[in-house]
Amino acid sequence: MLGFASAISAQCIKGNCFRGHGTYEWENGDFYEGMWKAGKPDGNGTFYFENGDNYVGRFAEGLKNGQGKYTWKNGNTYDGSWAKDKMNGRGEYYWAKEGAKFNGQFQEGQITNIEIGAPVESPTEFPK
Template sequence: MKKLPLIQLFLIIALGISILANFLLLNREEQEVDPKQVQLLEYYEIKRNADSLMLSGEYSKALERYQEANSLRPATFSSYVDSMTIALSNDLHDHIALGDRLSNHLKKYQGKENILAKDTLKKKQMISHLELQWDSLLIKHNHHLQLLEEAEGKIAKLELNLHQANKSVLMKTFKNQDGVEVKYIGHTINDQAEGYGYAIFDKKGFYEGHWAHNKRNGKGTYYWANGDIYKGEYVDGKRSGIGTYHFSSGEKYIGGWKNDLRDGEGKIIDAKGKEVASGTWVKDELQKDKTKKKK
């Protein structure tokens, strides 16, 4: 016949004791109150509570209750049960010690787990930040590529325009409507001076400004060999419109012109900057003299 394990034997004994205690509790009112019996009932009650705590796994509380029960244990209690109780108490101490060690290991593990979780969170946050930076750099890179492509397109267009402009800028010699030899360099269309250019007139004067059909047209400046300068408007190679004629003496005329002659409203300023004459000019003659007398 197989022997029952120690723990099962103890539980059977505890169960029997609990049944006996219940029986005694039910009948104690009908019997005379005996202090020893009361002590015994209290002992069984505490033992039963300790058994319940042990079965539910609450070893620390069960040990406390067992110790409390031992303090009330009757002197006639079986020595066999005493030895079982002592053995069980020792087992409980071992279980509690083991539970404490497991609890400490669990706390250490939880601490390491918390540290690992924090470190993992930081790494995830860092990865998210780097991903955002990468996306931002990628957007900027694509934008710069677009700007670069646009710039390359503009450069190609400018190179084409410059190439065409170089073809249209020529140096040529021709005679104007007055038969004067003109050596010209500048923009041309259909082999004629057109646009902006420079010219020497029969080695006696120099012009820079706008041209049309080999003639000075638009704004320009003419320099004579004697030091006189005209800066103003031209029409078909003639001074026409508004212009200023600077004499080499320092005086200047500011006003209207027509066919290379002063025509329209104008005035003369002396070398000191003082106005000395003004009025209406016709074919280079002042019609209404407003000459100011010198003080």
């Protein structure tokens, strides 16, 4: 879940961060640019994490929800369906270092089945 800080430590730096399109920056360096509804990311947007990770896709009530792509600092990616901030539904996970990928179903952030023709060549542990 995206942590929303108080107005003292974070701020809307462009546009409308309550309803509409805006850019919001947190004190820790995270920032979000995209659609807002009721003061939370809702619709299409991009969240840039201070640690170098980023997510481009759909949000609902401040959570990753719908289609989106998460890219970790190390180059790993997940491109697919999200529900309540977790990989959920059909998607593709790519391990950059190994050059391996998995296409299939995810539930609550974990692989739920391994399909023929889509071998897992790396551990099924994902960065948190």
